Amino acid sequence: MAIIVTSGTATANLYPAIIEAELTGERLVVLTADRPPELIDCGANQAIRQQGMYASHPTQVLNLSRPTPDLPARCLVSAIDGAVGELTHGALHINCPFAEPLYGTDDDDLYQDWLATLGGWWQTRASWLRVAHPTAVAVEPDWPLWRKKRCVVLVGRVTAQEGAQLTAWAETLGWPLIGDALSQTGQPLPYADLWLAHPTAAQQLQAAEVVLQFGGSLTGKRVLHWQEHCCPQEFWLIDPMSGLLDPAHHRGRRLVAPVSDWLNAHPAQEQAPWARGLSACVEAVRDYVAARLAGPFGEAPLAHRVAALLPPNRQLFAGNSLVIRLIDALAQLPSAYNVYGNRGASGIDGLIATMAGVQRANGLPTLGIVGDLSALYDMN
Numbered sequence: 337m338a339i340i341v342t343s344g345t346a347t348a349n350l351y352p353a354i355i356e357a358e359l360t361g362e363r364l365v366v367l368t369a370d371r372p373p374e375l376i377d378c379g380a381n382q383a384i385r386q387q388g389m390y391a392s393h394p395t396q397v398l399n400l401s402r403p404t405p406d407l408p409a410r411c412l413v414s415a416i417d418g419a420v421g422e423l424t425h426g427a428l429h430i431n432c433p434f435a436e437p438l439y440g441t442d443d444d445d446l447y448q449d450w451l452a453t454l455g456g457w458w459q460t461r462a463s464w465l466r467v468a469h470p471t472a473v474a475v476e477p478d479w480p481l482w483r484k485k486r487c488v489v490l491v492g493r494v495t496a497q498e499g500a501q502l503t504a505w506a507e508t509l510g511w512p513l514i515g516d517a518l519s520q521t522g523q524p525l526p527y528a529d530l531w532l533a534h535p536t537a538a539q540q541l542q543a544a545e546v547v548l549q550f551g552g553s554l555t556g557k558r559v560l561h562w563q564e565h566c567c568p569q570e571f572w573l574i575d576p577m578s579g580l581l582d583p584a585h586h587r588g589r590r591l592v593a594p595v596s597d598w599l600n601a602h603p604a605q606e607q608a609p610w611a612r613g614l615s616a617c618v619e620a621v622r623d624y625v626a627a628r629l630a631g632p633f634g635e636a637p638l639a640h641r642v643a644a645l646l647p648p649n650r651q652l653f654a655g656n657s658l659v660i661r662l663i664d665a666l667a668q669l670p671s672a673y674n675v676y677g678n679r680g681a682s683g684i685d686g687l688i689a690t691m692a693g694v695q696r697a698n699g700l701p702t703l704g705i706v707g708d709l710s711a712l713y714d715m716n
């Protein structure tokens with residue numbers, strides 16, 4: 337996704353989106369028009385200090401010089417293509433200063449020659465510079481030992497296809513899977529944020545020898561509490577984004593890989609489930625929730641019934657704050673169903689804008705639920 341803005345405070349409006357992209361890994365190319373250097377810090381209009389203005393939040397920054405035929409065109413396109421090719425996660429900020437006059441001069445011929453040095457490349461869809469990174473997933477050599485152990489699988493934000501793949505994988509291994517509202521796993525053990533309070537559940541899960549978390553951004557308070565306080569021999573976190581994604585700083589492994597590739601490289605083996613007692617806790621909670629939320633319309637009954645309101649093969653956008661927490665605790669969402677949220681920095685700003693972007697990007701009817709204050713934020 338690319339965003340183009342004029343210079344000045346328009347650039348500052350992108351700050352929350354750049355922060356969110358940093359935390360969720362969404363790829364964003366931000367092109368900010370700028371005034372030329374001689375007009376910065378001297379009272380010129382719409383001229384602010386834009387170089388480095390997003391501090392450490394973009395993954396990459398490219399400060400272009402003003403357009404000049406002295407700079408070879410191939411230098412410009414290889415810098416831009418190189419930066420885009422390297423961008424696996426987060427935002428690329430390209431600051432683009434222009435001096436007036438912006439258009440309508442006789443320089444056209446000058447730039448024709450300048451452009452001609454790129455040959456027919458403009459008419460192709462190929463990169464000028466394709467940056468290749470090693471993509472093979474590192475296989476854990478001791479996987480055959482670990483997969484025989486008692487494991488709990490925690491799933492945060494992953495894609496719909498990965499969510500469904502994870503459910504089948506964990507089921508084969510006989511491992512309990514706790515899926516977040518954004519996990520798209522079908523939540524085989526739904527309402528975890530409620531049943532984790534049950535002593536039987538806590539006792540069962542204490543026997544886990546290893547915990548595997550796929551994807552970050554866990555929503556449920558009790559799920560997060562359990563994640564923080566669990567004491568397995570090792571805690572593994574698998575996510576394509578690099579960096580630390582475990583606020584509890586568990587001892588174990590941080591495995592940077594696309595989830596689907598990692599699962600393919602670490603095949604499951606048929607095993608009997610080891611935490612059978614959890615099913616009874618889930619059923620007890622299921623009955624209780626159904627009975628308590630059968631009443632009139634309200635936030636909690638809506639969250640509970642949201643799965644029944646979803647048309648097949650469409651998508652759901654859940655706002656931050658209470659909405660996503662209620663859906664996480666009270667709903668069992670269908671497997672491989674596209675669920676979106678802005679759970680990186682969890683701002684309540686820009687949610688309707690994000691929802692509109694998600695709808696347009698996928699071209700699918702979208703059910704969006706946001707709080708009233710969140711909706712107010714996006715009134716403009």
Ligand SMILES: Cc1ncc(C[n+]2csc(CCOP(=O)(O)OP(=O)(O)O)c2C)c(N)n1
Nearest residue numbers: 657658659682683684685707708709710711
């Ligand atoms: C930009 C931003 N400002 C403030 C907050 C702090 N905050 C979190 S939830 C919330 C209230 C949200 O209210 P509403 O959108 O009505 O949702 P509800 O929780 O009532 O369902 C606020 C102010 C935030 N997360 N992001």
